Amino acid sequence: DAKTTQPTSMDCAEGRAANLPCNHSTISGNEYVYWYRQIHSQGPQYIIHGLKNNETNEMASLIITEDRKSSTLILPHATLRDTAVYYCIATNAGGTSYGKLTFGQGTILTVHP
Amino acid sequence: DAGVIQSPRHEVTEMGQEVTLRCKPISGHDYLFWYRQTMMRGLELLIYFNNNVPIDDSGMPEDRFSAKMPNASFSTLKIQPSEPRDSAVYFCASSFFRSGANVLTFGAGSRLTVL
Numbered sequence: 001d002a003k004t005t006q007p008t009s010m011d012c013a014e015g016r017a018a019n020l021p022c023n024h025s026t027i028s029g030n031e032y033v034y035w036y037r038q039i040h041s042q043g044p045q046y047i048i049h050g051l052k053n054n055e056t057n058e059m060a061s062l063i064i065t066e067d068r069k070s071s072t073l074i075l076p077h078a079t080l081r082d083t084a085v086y087y088c089i090a091t092n093a094g095g096t097s098y099g100k101l102t103f104g105q106g107t108i109l110t111v112h113p
Numbered sequence: 114d115a116g117v118i119q120s121p122r123h124e125v126t127e128m129g130q131e132v133t134l135r136c137k138p139i140s141g142h143d144y145l146f147w148y149r150q151t152m153m154r155g156l157e158l159l160i161y162f163n164n165n166v167p168i169d170d171s172g173m174p175e176d177r178f179s180a181k182m183p184n185a186s187f188s189t190l191k192i193q194p195s196e197p198r199d200s201a202v203y204f205c206a207s208s209f210f211r212s213g214a215n216v217l218t219f220g221a222g223s224r225l226t227v228l
Contacts, residue, residue, distance in 0.1 A: 044217075101158070101217065
């Protein structure tokens with residue numbers, strides 16, 4: 001898995017967009033970028049993933065730079081319930097790597113009223 | 114769907130006792146994972162199964178730990194004998210393989226305290 005680097009913590013005002021950056025400068029061509037989050041005392045929750053193109057689902061948007069060395073997770077309208085630790089993971093899907101999600105320290109996002 | 118179900122949610126035991134954690138994956142999922150989370154080491158993959166067969170157990174810390182999956186709807190993680198350093202939250206997760214997608218669904222976790 002490529003190493004990922006995330007800020008330790010970030011703050012966001014409720015109702016505003018939360019933009020969480022992730023650096024993965026050593027990512028290889030067949031590695032996807034995944035985002036999971038973990039709300040206090042709960043199991044991690046899948047948010048979104050992508051390879052090259054930007055992706056959007058009901059939870060968030062994922063913007064991947066053209067050189068794929070970094071990405072940004074966007075929560076368009078953050079709520080208090082989005083306060084959590086957000087993990088960015090770069091991993092090769094399939095084969096012996098499948099399921100081997102290596103969780104780093106993540107970014108602690110705090111959404112303020 | 115009820116999601117991934119783990120039991121017990123909390124377990125307090127004394128050093129040397131046997132501990133058994135249980136997991137019921139989501140129906141139809143063919144992969145099952147056991148993770149452990151501590152403040153010091155974060156989330157670590159212990160072992161995972163595909164179609165009830167253990168695929169990779171390189172994360173299992175030592176012989177005191179064992180995991181089984183007798184059928185598609187049940188798995189256990191056993192620690193015998195338990196030690197205080199085993200205190201952690203143990204998560205079970207399941208998924209089905211989709212090309213390019215490691216979409217795991219995690220359970221609520223089992224918090225283990227070994228005194």
